[in-house]
Amino acid sequence: MNAPVDPKGLKAIQPSRRDVVVASTMVGGALLVGCSPADLMSAGSKVEVGAFGPFIKIAPDGVVTVISKHIEFGQGNHAGLAAIVAEELDADWSKVKVEQAPANAKLYANGNMGAQLTGGSSAISNSWDQLRKAGAGARAMFVQAAANRWNVPVGEITVKDSVLAHTSGKTATFGELLNDAAKVNPPTDPKLKDPKAFTLIGSDRVRRKDSQAKSDGSALYTQDVRLPDMLTAMVAHPPRFGGKVKSFDAAEAKKVAGVVDVFEIPTGIAVVAQNTYAARMGREALKIEWDEEKAEKRGSPAIIQVYRDVLSGKDASVKWEPFDQRGDAAALETAKGADVVELNYEFPYLAHATMEPMNCVAAVDGNKVKLTFGSQGQTLDQLNVAKVVGCLPGSVEIETLFAGGSFGRRATFQSDYAVECVHIAKKVGKGRPVKLVWTREDDMRSGYFRPIVLHALKVKLDKDGLPAAWRHRIVTQSIMKGAPMPMGKGPDSSAFEGINDSPYLKATPVVDAQVAFPDIGVPVLWWRSVGATHTAFVMEHTIDQLAAKAGKDPVAYRRAIYTKAGAERHLAVLNLALEKAGPKATAGWTRGVAVHESFGSVVAQIAEVKLENGAPRVGRVVTAIDCGVAISPDQIAAQMEGGTCYGLSAALFGEVTLTDGQVDQTNFDGYRVLRINEAPSVETHIVPSGNPPSGVGEPGTPVIAPAVANALFALNKAATSRLPFVRSEA
Amino acid sequence: MAMTLDINGKPVSVQAAPETPLLWVLRDELGMTGTKFGCGLAQCGACTVHMDGQPIRSCVTPIEAVGAAKVTTIEGLGGQHPVQQAWVRHDVPQCGYCQSGQIMSACALLAQKPKPSDQDIDEAMAGNICRCGAYQRIRAAIKDAADFGPPTGEAHADIDEAIVAASGATHRGAGR
Numbered sequence: 001m002n003a004p005v006d007p008k009g010l011k012a013i014q015p016s017r018r019d020v021v022v023a024s025t026m027v028g029g030a031l032l033v034g035c036s037p038a039d040l041m042s043a044g045s046k047v048e049v050g051a052f053g054p055f056i057k058i059a060p061d062g063v064v065t066v067i068s069k070h071i072e073f074g075q076g077n078h079a080g081l082a083a084i085v086a087e088e089l090d091a092d093w094s095k096v097k098v099e100q101a102p103a104n105a106k107l108y109a110n111g112n113m114g115a116q117l118t119g120g121s122s123a124i125s126n127s128w129d130q131l132r133k134a135g136a137g138a139r140a141m142f143v144q145a146a147a148n149r150w151n152v153p154v155g156e157i158t159v160k161d162s163v164l165a166h167t168s169g170k171t172a173t174f175g176e177l178l179n180d181a182a183k184v185n186p187p188t189d190p191k192l193k194d195p196k197a198f199t200l201i202g203s204d205r206v207r208r209k210d211s212q213a214k215s216d217g218s219a220l221y222t223q224d225v226r227l228p229d230m231l232t233a234m235v236a237h238p239p240r241f242g243g244k245v246k247s248f249d250a251a252e253a254k255k256v257a258g259v260v261d262v263f264e265i266p267t268g269i270a271v272v273a274q275n276t277y278a279a280r281m282g283r284e285a286l287k288i289e290w291d292e293e294k295a296e297k298r299g300s301p302a303i304i305q306v307y308r309d310v311l312s313g314k315d316a317s318v319k320w321e322p323f324d325q326r327g328d329a330a331a332l333e334t335a336k337g338a339d340v341v342e343l344n345y346e347f348p349y350l351a352h353a354t355m356e357p358m359n360c361v362a363a364v365d366g367n368k369v370k371l372t373f374g375s376q377g378q379t380l381d382q383l384n385v386a387k388v389v390g391c392l393p394g395s396v397e398i399e400t401l402f403a404g405g406s407f408g409r410r411a412t413f414q415s416d417y418a419v420e421c422v423h424i425a426k427k428v429g430k431g432r433p434v435k436l437v438w439t440r441e442d443d444m445r446s447g448y449f450r451p452i453v454l455h456a457l458k459v460k461l462d463k464d465g466l467p468a469a470w471r472h473r474i475v476t477q478s479i480m481k482g483a484p485m486p487m488g489k490g491p492d493s494s495a496f497e498g499i500n501d502s503p504y505l506k507a508t509p510v511v512d513a514q515v516a517f518p519d520i521g522v523p524v525l526w527w528r529s530v531g532a533t534h535t536a537f538v539m540e541h542t543i544d545q546l547a548a549k550a551g552k553d554p555v556a557y558r559r560a561i562y563t564k565a566g567a568e569r570h571l572a573v574l575n576l577a578l579e580k581a582g583p584k585a586t587a588g589w590t591r592g593v594a595v596h597e598s599f600g601s602v603v604a605q606i607a608e609v610k611l612e613n614g615a616p617r618v619g620r621v622v623t624a625i626d627c628g629v630a631i632s633p634d635q636i637a638a639q640m641e642g643g644t645c646y647g648l649s650a651a652l653f654g655e656v657t658l659t660d661g662q663v664d665q666t667n668f669d670g671y672r673v674l675r676i677n678e679a680p681s682v683e684t685h686i687v688p689s690g691n692p693p694s695g696v697g698e699p700g701t702p703v704i705a706p707a708v709a710n711a712l713f714a715l716n717k718a719a720t721s722r723l724p725f726v727r728s729e730a
Numbered sequence: 731m732a733m734t735l736d737i738n739g740k741p742v743s744v745q746a747a748p749e750t751p752l753l754w755v756l757r758d759e760l761g762m763t764g765t766k767f768g769c770g771l772a773q774c775g776a777c778t779v780h781m782d783g784q785p786i787r788s789c790v791t792p793i794e795a796v797g798a799a800k801v802t803t804i805e806g807l808g809g810q811h812p813v814q815q816a817w818v819r820h821d822v823p824q825c826g827y828c829q830s831g832q833i834m835s836a837c838a839l840l841a842q843k844p845k846p847s848d849q850d851i852d853e854a855m856a857g858n859i860c861r862c863g864a865y866q867r868i869r870a871a872i873k874d875a876a877d878f879g880p881p882t883g884e885a886h887a888d889i890d891e892a893i894v895a896a897s898g899a900t901h902r903g904a905g906r
Contacts, residue, residue, distance in 0.1 A: 074824030074862045207821050214826030215817040217764020217804035221827060224763035232758070257747070275758040276767075277750050355768055355776060355827040355861045404766070404827025405861050440769040634821060638867070642824055645863020668773035668859060677852035679865035 041105035041115075041379055045394040051182035052141070054107040055134040056085060057099070062162050062175035064091045066131075069101045069108035069116060070123040071376055073403040073410070074642070075697040076208055076635030077123035081131060083206040083631050084124075087198055088135030090159035091174070098209050103378035103398035115379035119411055119526075121599035121695025124631060128692050136190035138181075145180035146172055195629060195690060206632035210402070221402050222359045222373040223437070230361070230433040231260060233424045234279040234442075236286050237268040240295035240661040241447055242521045245269060245288060252285040262286070265423040267416075272428060276437050296521030297661040300452070303520055304346070307454045307475040310516050320473075320514045321491035324500040327510030332460055332469045339461045341549050343542055346722045347534045349656040350450035350527055351671055356404025357443035360421035365431030367391035371418060372433075374403025376410035383484065384415035388422045407528040407646065412448055413482050416523075441666040449656055450527035451477040451520075453495070453534045457542060465550025466561060469510035472499060477524045478517040491515050494526065498535030498598060498702075503565035504543060522658070528646055529598055532702035536596035537651075540706030541720060544592075544713055554710065555593055569626045570595050572687050573604035577624035580685045581606045589619055592711025594703045599695025601627040605644070605703045607680070609711035615726045616708055618648060618680040623703075626687040628694045636696050637684035643700025644682045649674035651705035652726050672726075680704075733793055737762070738806030748794035753777045755793050756803060764804035764830045768859070775858030778831035779803045785838040787857075804830035813837050816875035824862035832858045836872050845876055 050057055057065040066082040078098040086096045101108045101116075108116045111126035139159055146164045147154040149172070156167045162174045174181075200206060213219040238244060248269050250262035258278025262271050269286055273279035298306075309315035361372040367389050375381050375398050386393040403410055421436035428434050438446070453476040462468035480492040495515050505511055527533055547557035555578065562571045574595050585591045589608035596603060608620040623640045630636055653672035657664045665671035709720040735742050737760065746755050756762045756779070765788060768776030772787035779788045780802040807814055813836050823829045832855070839846055839854035846854070851869055860868065 074826070076824065208823070210826065211818040211821050211823050212809070212814075214823035214829050215814045215833060216807070216809035217762075217830045218809075219826050220763075221766075223767060224757075226761055226763070275754065277746075277754040277758070353861060355774070355825060355859065356766070357768075403825065405825040407861075437767075440771070440774075638821065638824060638864070641866055642863035645865060646861070649861075649863070667771050668769050669771065673859055673861065674863065674865075675857075675859060676855045676865040676868060679863065679869075681866055 041382065041394050045102070045104050045397070047102055047104050047107060049107070052138040053134050053186065054101075055131060056089070056138050058138070058174055058178055060175050060178055062092075062173050063095050063097060064089065064162070064174070065097045065099050067101045068098050069110070069127070070118040071100070071374060071400050071403060072098075072210065073374060073376070073406045075123065076632060076638055077118070077697075078210065079206055079208045079635055080124045080631045081127055082209065083200055084128065084131040085135040087200045088132050088193060089139045090161070092162040093200055093205055095162060096209075100400045103375070103382055103396065103400070104394070105379045109379070115377065117377040117379060117411060119376065119408070121601075121698040123697075124693045125600065125628075125695065132192050133190055136192050137186045140187045140190045141181045141184040142174060142177055144184045145177045149177070149180060201629065201631050202633065204634055207634055219402055221356055221404050222361060222435075223356055223404070225361045225372050225401070225435060227361070227363075227372075227433040230435055231272050231274065231428060232276045232279045232435045232437055233270050233272045233421070234283045234437055234439070235265065235268045235270050235420060235424075236283050236288055237442065237445065238290050238292070238295065240292055240297060241523060243295040244291045246291040247289045249287040252287070253282040256282040256285055258282075261428070263427055265420065265427070267420050267423070270424045270427070272424065272434065279437065280439070295661060298520075299659045299661065300349070300657040303452060303522075303658070304454075306518050306520070307452065310475045310518055311454055311456055311473060318516045318518045320516050322512070322514045323491055323493070323496050324505060324511050324513040327469070329469060329471060329510050329512035332458060332471050332510065332512065335458070335460050335469075341457075341459045341461070341546060343457045343545060343719075344721055345455040345534070345538050347453040347537075348654070348723065349452055349522070349658075350533070350650050350654045351444055351656050351665070352405070352407040352409035352448070352527055353444065353668070353671055353673060354403070354405030354407060354409055357438045357440055358409065358417040358446065359435065359437050360418045361433055361435045362418070362421045362425035363431045363433040364389055364422060364425040364429060368395070368431065369422065370397045370399070371422070372399045373401060373418065374406070374410055375400045375418070376403070376406050377415070380411065380413065380484070381415045381418050384419050385422045388419055389426055408526040408530070409448060412525060413484055416446065416448070440668070444656075444666045444671060445663045447523035447663075448525035449522065450533055451479065451524040455534070455538045457538070459542070459546060461546065461550055465546075465552055465557070466564070467504065467508040467546065470505060470508045470513070472511075472513040474515040475518065476515070477520050477522070479524055479526055479530070481517070492517065494531045496535060497531035498596060499539060502539050502597070503562050503567035503570055504539055506567070507561045507565040528643070529698040529701040532596060532598040532698070533650070536594065536598070536702035537706045537709065537723065540594040540596060540703070541709045541713070544710040545719055548713070558593070558595065569602045569687075570597065570604075573602050573624040573626050576685050576687055577604040577606050577622050580624065580683065581622040586620060590711045590715040592707045592709065592714060594707040594710060596699070596703050596706075598699045598702060601625055601694045601696065601699040603640070603699045603703050605707045607704060607707035607711055609708050609715070611712075611715070616652065616712060617678070618704070618708060621680045621682045621704065621707070622685070623682055623700065624685045624687060625696075625699065626689055627696050627699070628689050628691040630686045630689070631693060633686060636686060639696045640684040640700040641682040643698065644704045645674050645679055647701040647704040648680065648708070651708060651723055652678070653724050655724050655727070735793065735796060736798060736800045738802055739800070744793065746793060749792045751789050752779070752791045752793050752796055752801070753788040756788060762803055762805050766827055766830055768828065768831075773859075774828070774831075775835060776828050776831040778834040778858065780834060780838060783838065783841060785835050802834075804834060807833070807837065811837070813840065813871070813875045816871040819874065820867045820871040822864050822867040822871050824864055828858060828860045832860065832868055836868070836875070839872065840876055846872065
């Protein structure tokens with residue numbers, strides 16, 4: 001869900017020189033001349049597009065199948081995407097199904113990215129125009145077919161619930177008109193509905209299509225794939241990031257019943273077996289000596305010290321990069337006094353900890369590859385896998401399945417676990433499918449964490465108590481480092497999104513905001529809501545502290561700044577949340593407020609908090625969101641409920657630490673996550689809007705942590721400078 | 731070695747070492763993939779099945795410990811069990827991966843306590859992690875299932891009775 005790709009900076013995936021070289025060798029460079037990246041990425045792929053285009057299939061029984069170019073791993077996007085088509089097509093919602101698209105960047109690219117990828121809370125927003133047109137185009141084809149058959153003007157035909165009707169009383173179903181409609185030339189610019197005429201979109205009828213399959217055990221995840229002759233593999237990985245195999249002894253492992261083969265791959269030692277248990281037992285019997293010469297051996301305290309030294313200037317080797325500088329900030333450097341506030345914040349590594357550990361199924365036969373798994377970034381996966389087997393990226397076939405969560409983890413620039421699986425399947429060869437299974441421990445130790453982040457702020461207030469000058473320093477690892485495509489100009493914005501574009505900085509005349517990215521050998525990645533995981537906290541908790549300094553009520557203080565900055569949507573969500581929350585907190589509970597914009601949507605939350613045994617407990621959470629046109633109010637609510645839990649889990653307990661380079665938390669016993677007895681009750685209210693839809697999957701995540709911190713600040717005047725709230729014993 | 735297990739009311743012969751966790755026998759040997767692998771340590775509850783009506787973590791239960799006990803899996807609920815229907819009515823699942831385990835825990839709870847309080851639900855369900863955070867819908871669906879009235883089909887009746895008989899509860903809860 002979490003690719004913070006700057007749509008302005010990334011027109012299309014640009015294969016690196018090496019990718020093109022690989023592709024050139026396969027097809028003889030001349031053939032590639034004049035190929036667009038999308039052509040290159042789809043070269044070799046086979047997708048049959050029917051009469052109604054790449055997004056709609058209609059069967060003789062009238063069932064409409066909407067092809068989703070986006071993976072469904074919880075966000076509810078399949079329901080929303082199908083509803084967009086069904087609305088414009090006037091299809092019977094009960095006869096609409098959703099199917100996952102094959103991997104093909106030419107047909108199924110994310111409109112914001114030029115690559116097939118589900119991320120940045122963009123599934124609905126980037127598909128909005130595309131699927132409306134697809135639905136309206138198919139509708140027009142049916143209307144024309146009916147007009148031809150009945151010999152009447154198209155203007156006299158209406159469509160409702162997959163049935164066409166003429167003023168004379170004649171009717172025909174999609175199924176009855178299917179063959180005729182398929183012969184009609186699709187209109188190039190079909191007329192779209194006036195949103196006021198929507199009957200499905202925005203209604204409570206737009207519900208998930210997969211709840212039954214996900215409640216009876218029949219929904220198919222990567223972990224459940226069973227193919228004829230399939231082998232199951234586990235890999236022994238080095239204990240530290242950057243480690244390698246020095247030597248290994250597989251004698252005992254090979255004696256384990258069910259173990260078929262043991263061999264080295266670039267990421268460790270693979271044990272291939274008849275089943276999962278045998279693979280695990282085989283792996284436990286391995287003897288491996290690791291080469292850790294180049295491994296990252298620092299623990300979390302040492303890494304944080306590096307950050308602090310960069311922040312203090314003691315370590316001047318890391319370059320500072322400005323991301324917002326306005327006015328004369330020099331005076332702020334030495335400013336002191338009652339109107340100056342200095343604040344520091346620290347955020348730990350976070351694991352995604354999806355319920356389904358990372359896994360993949362691959363079959364390799366020469367340079368033919370078929371992957372069957374929960375692929376989040378099909379185009380990236382094709383590129384990375386093509387490099388391993390030496391084929392055209394587009395010819396890497398991917399069948400995308402449901403995934404048991406991702407929160408960003410399934411989209412890495414390296415396609416880490418998919419590539420690992422392909423290395424094993426390549427060695428096994430002959431097209432024999434191999435399922436790579438990671439245990440929870442493999443998953444937790446694999447890194448790709450939300451990086452450690454430090455913020456240091458110095459803010460000077462004006463005579464009205466509002467920010468007059470704002471100095472901001474951030475130290476973190478760059479998520480975008482190593483991206484195979486250009487990601488826009490300037491420093492990696494995923495580290496500071498939510499700061500420079502906030503109303504608070506917009507309303508501040510003097511700004512000096514800079515970021516520094518030290519090199520640490522721990523792989524990092526976007527994590528549900530990306531930069532907002534920390535920037536929302538820093539900005540929103542800072543605002544309450546500034547308000548306190550200015551002697552103002554935090555809500556009134558926000559309103560004053562939003563008004564000054566012209567942040568009308570922020571004002572609207574804040575006001576709606578306050579109205580719905582009512583004037584008083586539940587007796588015994590203290591309220592905290594936070595508002596944050598991410599992925600084009602603005603969310604306000606009012607959290608009711610109390611302390612129980614010294615730890616915060618969150619009860620009622622009133623949420624207001626402006627996400628443009630609300631396609632599925634039910635699923636927007638579900639994402640606010642779930643996003644709040646995901647954010648609260650990290651805020652309360654989330655922390656991965658390293659000791660001498662080794663991950664300390666390897667399962668849910670060490671990496672504590674939110675459970676039902678700790679879950680809040682979230683109410684969701686949607687600001688009515690006629691704007692195009694914006695993100696929903698992520699914007700609900702980052703707001704709860706600062707809302708809780710602000711409630712605790714209101715409760716006992718104790719500010720929070722470090723997450724999580726509840727520290728582990730270590 | 732060969733062993734006979736009682737899975738969803740049927741005797742099933744399996745070929746596996748006695749220490750093999752029930753989870754992997756169900757999934758790899760019997761192809762019953764509704765029961766999920768999440769942690770392998772009885773920490774997350776995704777692998778929850780019933781053994782003689784009690785919810786257990788199949789990832790840490792060797793088949794030798796199962797013996798002749800009656801095992802019920804998500805597949806054994808039949809798909810239209812009142813708890814499953816409540817799950818669908820509330821659109822509880824998001825990614826859905828944990829939901830088989832959640833539902834098995836919920837069925838066991840309702841068999842013991844037909845009208846569970848919030849605290850009962852917390853206690854019975856705290857062993858089942860949902861990373862999507864569908865907790866408030868899980869809570870609502872359990873309460874809804876408790877109010878749903880008698881089962882309309884026969885598919886799950888035997889299972890409910892078996893759960894109740896094995897748990898020693900006096901009320902038949904899951905169908906109410």
